[in-house]
Amino acid sequence: MGKTKSKFICQQCGYESAKWMGRCPGCEQWNTMEEELALEKKDFKRSPTIASSTKPQLIKSIKLGSYERYDTEIKELNRVLGGGLVKGSLTLISGEPGIGKSTLILQASSRIAEKYGTVLYVSGEESEEQISMRGERLNALADTLYIVSETNIDVIEKYISDLKPAFVLIDSVQTLFKQELTSAPGSVSQIKECVNNLMRIGKSNNIPMFLVAHVTKQGELAGPRVLEHMVDTVLHFEGERTQEFRILRALKNRFGTTSEIGVFEMAQEGLIEVSNPSAIFLESLNSEAEGSIVIATVEGTRPLLVEIQALVTPTNAGFPRRTAVGIDMNRLNLIIAVLEKKIGLPLMNQDIYINVVGGLKLEGTSADLGVAMAIYSSTRGIALPSKNMMAIGEISLTGDLRPVSYTEKMIKEAEKMGFQTCIIPERNKGKLETLAGLNINGVKTLREAFDLIVE
Structure with missing residues (x-):
């Protein structure tokens, strides 16, 4: 029978210590160190490693092959x-x-x-x-x-x-x-x-x-x-x-x-x-709805169209609430700041709620323009033709629209789903002149995009 040895191990990162600590030095998490007992047995052996007869080879001499x-x-x-x-x-x-x-x-x-x-x-x-x-x-x-x-x-x-x-x-x-x-x-x-x-x-x-x-x-x-x-x-x-x-x-x-x-x-x-995820995500799309617009994103090799909804309501008491489901909260705060500074939209005393329909979590910046237009639509009470309009583009801190990647894939997906109008950054439009069946509007600034929906 071997001696009993006690040690404390962090359940988050695996850091080992001889004594208990309130905060793990490895991952800096609190109250994750737990005591574990183990018997020191000389006859206890770890599982054997995989036997191998290989030897070092030159990287140029290795023949490439696909995994089965x-x-x-x-x-x-x-x-x-x-x-x-x-x-x-x-x-x-x-x-x-x-x-x-x-x-x-x-x-x-x-x-x-x-x-x-x-x-x-x-x-x-x-x-x-x-x-x-x-x-x-x-x-x-x-x-x-x-x-x-x-x-x-x-x-x-x-x-x-x-x-x-x-x-x-x-x-x-x-x-x-x-x-x-x-x-x-x-x-x-x-x-x-x-x-x-x-x-x-x-x-x-x-x-x-x-x-x-x-x-x-x-x-x-x-x-x-x-x-x-x-x-x-x-x-x-x-x-x-x-x-x-x-x-x-x-x-x-x-x-x-x-x-x-x-x-x-x-x-x-x-x-x-x-x-066809785009058809599923747009299944409950309501035409002529305030605060609703369709945006495009690319996941791997697949373009997806999803609906973004925004609700802007006056703050009753305390600080205004900002709630985002499906998009990065820091990105939302950036867009709100641009809308207040560059467009003059009064959002300081407004609660803002953003939701990506279908539970998808968006990555990247191609949804910036759609989020801004949905907030503008809900604030001004302007109904957007969401079944016919799609918007993509990255918003800079100056209020300009920056180009996004994979625009052609997104446009083709919108055309396949029956959309008629696409609002995209001006610098992306030059590569899409050959596409037919869509009214592609290239805009340089956020204000130009809003002028298209107010007309």
């Missing part, structure tokens, strides 16, 4: 992964409880089992009966799909060795534990050791693995930050449980881009792929 991928039969998932599941890869998927993580991986596992053979679904949170009930509802009952409820990593390794599956799913990684470690499941030591084991198994046997991870109250990935560095791909589900749309985004991808998104719709039969 599994087709998940879910196009939106393939898009986010970069074309499919790479053999031997470790993928981490996170999201709020009830967002659809288990639904998606069960649908994917059944389709992979039908196409490639044995798939092992390991659950540490649900029983086999519960997963089977969900499988019946989703029609995910492949003949070679195996289900087991287990949390001991050594037992799971034995199951993988016996079945030799083509694909493995772990739901969730925070429930796994290794018996030699005395710390509780979900602790930093347990997570690091268990993920190391899974990585060794997957890489040595060329088995792709999906790991489901919990999130914190702030929506960030639970557990130590080192977990994100260990895996090859990190996927995150966005959206609200009360809404029907789900956005799957890659936060890290060693085998593809991180700019692509997958759009799903939650239904009784599971997650349904949305092949």
